[in-house]
Amino acid sequence: MSIDRKAVDHVARLARLDLSEVELDVMLTELQEILGHAEQIQALDLDGVEPMSHSVPMVNSMRPDEVKLSLTQEEALANAPEVEDHRFKVPRIMEDEG
Amino acid sequence: MTQVQDLYETTVGLEIHVELSTASKMFCGCRVSFGGDPNTRTCPVCLGMPGSLPVPNEKAIEFTMKIGLALGCKIAEHSLFHRKNYFYPDMPKNYQISQYDSPLCHEGAVEISGDWGTHKVGITRVHLEEDTGKSIHIGGGGRIADSDYSLEDFNRAGTPLVEIVSEPDIRSADEARAFVTDLRATIEALGVSDVRMEEGSMRVDANVSVRLKGAKEFGAKVEVKNMNSIRSVVRALEYEEERQRKALDAGEMLVQETRHFDEKTGVTSSMRTKEYAFDYRYFPEPDMVPFEPAETWVGSIRESLPERPAARRARFAEEYGLGAKDVEVLTSSFKAAQWFEAAAAAYPGDAKKVVNWIIADLFGLLNEAGLELWESKIAPSQLANLVTLIDSGKISGKQAKLVLGGMFETGNDPEKVVAEKGLEQVSDAGAIEAVVDEVIAENADAAGKVRSGNLGTIGFLVGQVMKKSKGKANPQMVNELLRRKLS
């Protein structure tokens, strides 16, 4: 299951990375090498082994429904690259086209 | 229905999002409320600032399980939150914390009924996720595709949002209406959401497909979005059903797509989204540990559940002897049902009388004012008092209508309105007798006819007495006095 250039292009779009042709080529070689190293675990027979997504043997970690102080509007917007009308300004939104 | 339409059958599955009315957001302590100055209810967590972490709101988990149990679902013994990854500027982390293959609740069913009978709609799952912020599109008439730029407000970001997914068991727009109405009443009764479609605290998306009757495969699944009222759901589904039937008639291939419903034109149009945009790369949310709700917790939620709409409908028919139409009107909303039951409880007699006053008279006033039953100034006990006043003969039915109008305007007790309007019936036997005597004297002919056994004429004499008393005399007493004196 080797990664190809088409997959690299697709993944770059999904990850919102604007990579040049050269970068995409280099990326392909590097990812192939790293994924090649991962082949040793792909070969393992792990049927019946539970996947481990958390390192703590805990369940039901919750907080009570209590209102806490929010940031001020000024604090919330202080780091924004661009603000208009107390909102974060972004260029034209394209519907999800990857 | 035409012959042609009968060749096809429609399948609808609904996906309903409900914003929970917790005090604080899903993963942080910011207040949940509608609107407000932009970006005034945010914090590092709901702004997706680096380093911030989500801590789930216990109440939101509880509310979700409440909805699940009310919809007959099983509660998962082990449930996980997942990240749904996609970029969108109204989503601060560019992933949504949602649930994927292990939702909190699954496998429920709801019973709906209408002209087409009664049947079950399966509930696939009920899960919990977080809401996004809100974008405003500037330029191009506010439409996203034509706008120059957009502005983001994150006040709503992180509001707990429950997603309810139905099985594709719905077969018409009217069934969808019944399902959504029932669902709304159920959730309203639980007190876990405002369920206001206009404000977006309840949002309905539909998957619609039409196929030839008896076909094994479902037709192409079309997702319809942006329906902002139950009325819109019906209109959009009717339109979409018709569109797909016509396309099939014309031999066209339908494609799986997402379509946008336009409230103004009543038409759906394709949103032209590309397929690869939907590689959401779900994986278990590492910032949160799994949920394994204790049986005692689930049990106590189960015990606290209010009556389900279907059960309430049956009970109303049985307990109050109401017809199907009255039951439907009174149970379409939990608050309406609650209002009626409070009035019925305050009234010692046959509750049907109260129902008649609600449906025949009060609804007229409410409709004119654009109010719901529970929003009127009249308290349920006040309506019960009004009906009691009629029973006791203090006012006539005709007067009661005037009194109801006064109560509706002022919210005053019926007794007060009666006194203010001088509508009190005269039930003082002496006073009535004097008028009766006067009338007998002035209408000797008619009185004679009654004496000689022509009882039909007694109505004329009653009318004369009522006229002389300006309608205040108790007609029952007038009748009795006339009969006695002319027997």
Add this chain to the structure above:
Amino acid sequence: MTDLHWMSALELADALDAKDVSSREITEALVARGDALEERLGTFLHRTSERALEEADAADARRSAGEAKSRFDGIPVAYKDLFVTKGVPTTSGSKILKGFVPPYDATVVARSDAAGLPMLGKTNMDEFAMGSSTENSGYQKTRNPWDTERVPGGSSGGSAAAVAAGMTPWAWGTDTGGSIRQPASLCSLVGVKPTYGYVSRYGMIAFASSLDQAGPLTRTVADAAALLEIAAGHDAMDSTSIRDERPALLDGIDGGIEGLRIGVVKEFVGGGSDGVRAVTDEAYARLEKLGATLVEVSLPSFQHGIPAYYLVAPAECSSNLARFDGVRYGARVEADDIIKMTSRTRSEGFGAEVKRRIMLGTYALSAGYYDAYYGKAQKVRTLITQDLAKAYEKVDLIATPSSPTTAFKIGERTDDPLAMYLSDIFTVPVNLAGNAGISVPAGLAPDDGLPVGLQLIAKSLDEPTMFKAAYAFEQDLGFATSPEGRASI
């Protein structure tokens, strides 16, 4: 008296208590040391010297009023730039966060502040903690005080170099696959990766959420215990934070290791460079001499640690780093639509290694590949955890080298990502299982004369045993506390 800048935090605490020295004097000495060395070493991304001096004065005032916030009130600390600091620029070593001034403090920072530790500044690191040499910083390279031609290790290389150079007695780092223990080893320091959930992750800019842990970098084992105690404990802001009481670490640290069973990993025997092997073999012998019993344990799944780690960590990072989109904070490259703006911002803001891992992680999670890559890697974690659990039936701790090699030359591994990834071969499995690990100085390698660290691994929440063993080893070796144990810079 030793130079103030070479004194341990515990020694400084005693000196403060005896009124031999003021917090201002200590802080001034450290700031001066920083002024003298910073240019050569490149340890800090942002220094807060003035603030540190103000905080030192406040600490002195508290002490003379008998209101010290803690035993360590007035002893300065440095933070890896991955911890968000209210009002102080925070970049996580990335250009994409240039100019970001957080409106809140990480819990580690808030708790250190509550103990009265003045903030010296924010230290350099591999961008978003991705790297083992601190060469991946978006801003500067950091040099190893033992040999400035060499890397200090990473990703907490700035914190490590600052402590090793005597610019601070202690510093906070973070460890996702070895990012505290490996630089500790390369700079002859004590570095601790506590049990997952031991220290709150709130305000740590996430790299791989299920692996990240904060921990101390210090010159002595006792200092590490002390700094860890300051920030450890349950935090309501982190739902993966362990609720149990944290046992005392400093108290009873000198309890010795008589009777402890220490595992030596069969599969690792012969692993590492010759110099590393020579030093660690000696270290195992010393542990035995101190009364521990050495037991061979088999951890066959450890060989899969690196490939599993390089699927799990990139997958999580690809999602964690999605928030850097040019909308709410940080850098933005202007463009006329949102997709171009975000894509260009990310392409220019992230460095090569970060982009590589985002790509790798996105691929590992994408439709059709999840089961083969991410899903499999998560199962390998289960195997590693089970192997460790089996080993703990026979032993109390497991000993390994911390790093397979001593500090390498700057630029030596930058063109070979895979070789760089192998730097973490001994440390990664500990993160994957959520266990605790400590790297303690074990001396200098006979071949290149550079520091070597011994790693001791403990089961979750058994930090007290781990610290006792590390302390006994350190005291008996006497290296870290001697002048030879300090970088001569």
